[in-house]
Amino acid sequence: MKVRIWGTRGSYPVAAAEMLRYGGNTSCVEVRIGDTHIILDAGTGLRPLGYAIAKEGSDPRHFHLLITHTHWDHILGFPFFAPIYHPETHLSIYGLQRTQSSLHTIIKNAVSDPLLPISLERLSADLTFHDINHNVCLDLSQDVRVITAQVNHPYRALGYRVESVSGVLVYIPDTGPFHTVLFGDERVAWNGHAPKLSLTEMHTLSAMRESIIRLAAHADWLIYDTQFTIEQYNRFPHWGHSTPEQAMEIAIEAQVRELLLFHHDPHRADSELDVIGAEQQARAPANLRVRVAYEGMVLSRENIQ
Numbered sequence: 132m133k134v135r136i137w138g139t140r141g142s143y144p145v146a147a148a149e150m151l152r153y154g155g156n157t158s159c160v161e162v163r164i165g166d167t168h169i170i171l172d173a174g175t176g177l178r179p180l181g182y183a184i185a186k187e188g189s190d191p192r193h194f195h196l197l198i199t200h201t202h203w204d205h206i207l208g209f210p211f212f213a214p215i216y217h218p219e220t221h222l223s224i225y226g227l228q229r230t231q232s233s234l235h236t237i238i239k240n241a242v243s244d245p246l247l248p249i250s251l252e253r254l255s256a257d258l259t260f261h262d263i264n265h266n267v268c269l270d271l272s273q274d275v276r277v278i279t280a281q282v283n284h285p286y287r288a289l290g291y292r293v294e295s296v297s298g299v300l301v302y303i304p305d306t307g308p309f310h311t312v313l314f315g316d317e318r319v320a321w322n323g324h325a326p327k328l329s330l331t332e333m334h335t336l337s338a339m340r341e342s343i344i345r346l347a348a349h350a351d352w353l354i355y356d357t358q359f360t361i362e363q364y365n366r367f368p369h370w371g372h373s374t375p376e377q378a379m380e381i382a383i384e385a386q387v388r389e390l391l392l393f394h395h396d397p398h399r400a401d402s403e404l405d406v407i408g409a410e411q412q413a414r415a416p417a418n419l420r421v422r423v424a425y426e427g428m429v430l431s432r433e434n435i436q
């Protein structure tokens with residue numbers, strides 16, 4: 132398994148001199164395991180990934196695009212992914228099953244006039260859409276398995292575990308913690324205070340947390356939402372993002388080998404991320420490596436010291 136991070140930013144892409152090292156593109160992570168080619172989220176990092184693939188030039192190609200949820204920062208790169216304009220491309224797209232609209236409808240509406248001068252029907256690639264649920268297990272090949280879990284994020288979202296004999300990657304780019312707010316398909320009413328959780332909601336949250344721990348158990352890499360500082364979290368718990376401290380609790384409990392801080396706040400400069408990374412490394416237990424994810428970062432077992 133070889134993992135490459137193409138976009139690390141949360142909420143929206145940014146371009147600024149003080150953000151070049153960690154990068155300004157939004158969520159996109161590539162995983163290659165033998166012939167199986169997986170892409171986690173279609174944030175703007177998908178655009179440079181598409182160009183890299185086009186340069187390699189070995190078609191036909193089959194990609195599995197696993198989408199955590201369809202907030203803009205996770206789909207904005209889709210229309211700019213060069214392989215969708217190539218007739219030899221087969222793209223299987225997976226996303227959370229919803230009652231209101233299918234994944235196909237959501238993407239079709241986003242990629243159409245008057246938002247863009249293209250439409251899904253006119254793309255050259257062969258696209259198939261798969262509405263999937265949480266707690267499912269997909270065998271993409273003999274050696275590659277994908278498992279899903281629900282995370283705590285507005286309008287609901289998925290976390291993914293990609294596992295093979297050559298490595299285990301767990302990807303949870305957007306989630307709030309599991310104690311203050313339970314997110315669903317409705318907007319959380321917010322008047323400066325968290326609405327009091329019912330007993331049922333508390334049970335739902337704790338079950339969700341347990342399923343996240345199971346999803347991440349003994350992973351080589353856990354890529355996790357750490358958009359907020361503690362101070363930001365206290366102001367915006369209804370936005371559905373976590374802090375590095377909250378991520379580390381999950382990483383420790385799940386006994387992962389490495390935690391990658393991810394989905395960086397769009398205002399966070401490289402120098403601030405350096406400080407956050409150093410602080411979190413200092414407080415991590417000896418058996419947990421912590422790093423701040425950056426564009427171009429490559430993960431493989433050979434790189435684990």
Ligand SMILES: [Zn+2]
Nearest residue numbers: 141142204305
């Ligand atoms: Zn996001």
Ligand SMILES: [Zn+2]
Nearest residue numbers: 200202284305
């Ligand atoms: Zn989101």
